[in-house]
């Protein structure tokens with residue numbers, strides 16, 4: 547079990563819940579009522595700031611039902627929360643683009659996150675040739 551220090555920046559949202567055995571991913575809630583016109587963009591506050599465990603980052607993605615329920619897409623497709631994003635005012639947000647006129651209410655579950663261990667440190671070693679066979683272009687393995 548890993549514990550995460552969390553600061554709630556809103557008393558209008560329910561506390562985060564990790565549901566053991568259901569899914570690793572933890573739902574996040576809108577901390578504000580947001581009304582968007584089709585084509586409008588907004589950073590929706592999620593009402594939380596966290597100190598992630600050392601060596602971890604968090605990934606935020608939409609819930610599968612987010613588009614069906616709210617008509618918004620996440621503009622960065624997957625949000626990365628760095629370990630250094632850990633101050634009291636480092637509120638997590640969901641960058642939303644409305645594809646239709648829509649209203650997201652306070653406490654609506656609009657996205658989900660889980661933590662991942664950082665990748666190892668990387669150095670880039672430049673080479674004239676990689677010395678491997680080419681795999682072929684994208685889609686070269688066909689459709690079936």
Ligand SMILES: O=c1ccn([C@H]2C[C@H](O)[C@@H](COP(=O)(O)OP(=O)(O)OP(=O)(O)O)O2)c(=O)[nH]1
Nearest residue numbers: 606622624625626627628631637638639640641
């Ligand atoms: O969907 C997201 C993406 C990012 N963040 C927060 C956590 C992250 O650590 C910080 C900065 O994100 P990122 O590094 O991806 O943004 P940037 O555009 O590179 O800005 P910066 O100059 O702040 O690094 O914003 C979120 O709350 N939600």
